[in-house]
Amino acid sequence: MHDQLPDHLLSVYRFAMHLCGDQHLAEDLTQEAMLRALRNLDSLKDPQALKTWLFRIVKNLWTDDFRAKQHQTTCSLNEAFSLNKDFEGKEFDPREIAEKTEQVSKTLVAMQSLPDRQKEVLHLIACQQFSINEVAGVLGISQEAVRSSLSLARSQMRKEVYRQACTSQLPNKPSSKD
Secondary structure, eight states, X not given: OGGGGGGGHHHHHHHHHHHHOOXXXXXXXXXXXXXXXXXXXXGOOOGGGHHHHHHXXXXXXXXXXXXXXXXXXXOOHHHXXXXXXXXXXXXXXXXXXXXXXXXXXXXXXXXXXXXXXXXHHHIIIIITOOOXXXXXXXXXXXXXXXXXXXXXXXXXXXXXXXXXXXXXXXXXXXXXXX
């Protein structure tokens, strides 16, 4: 199982980045999580649950040790592309990157307005493709609580994205001078 840990490094880093929003802190969180996983690998009873177990370690570390040091910065879309091997060597139209960056930025703003649990559930399901059961395991909550949080998060995201779309389409009113 030691040889499977590197396979999950990027997804663990992405989850850490989502939790803390700071590249250096996410790197520290990922490193500490991997070290703890290595030290306690023999306590993992089900090898199929390795990814869920790793994410649980990250979540616990963030909650227990790193949250007090919270910094709010995010990586750029270009940095995110550079971390993903699917995008290696591909050229992107600057207008397309600007458009996508704006969409991602609006989505992240909407996501940041969610309560922590809803934010974590939405990230694990939408970004990490975890199942309801896996999310319940990572967060230590019931599957019903995951479903409820996901439903509330999606509803709130729809409202926020709709609100943003409506306000961006409003024409600028000329100022009138009396």
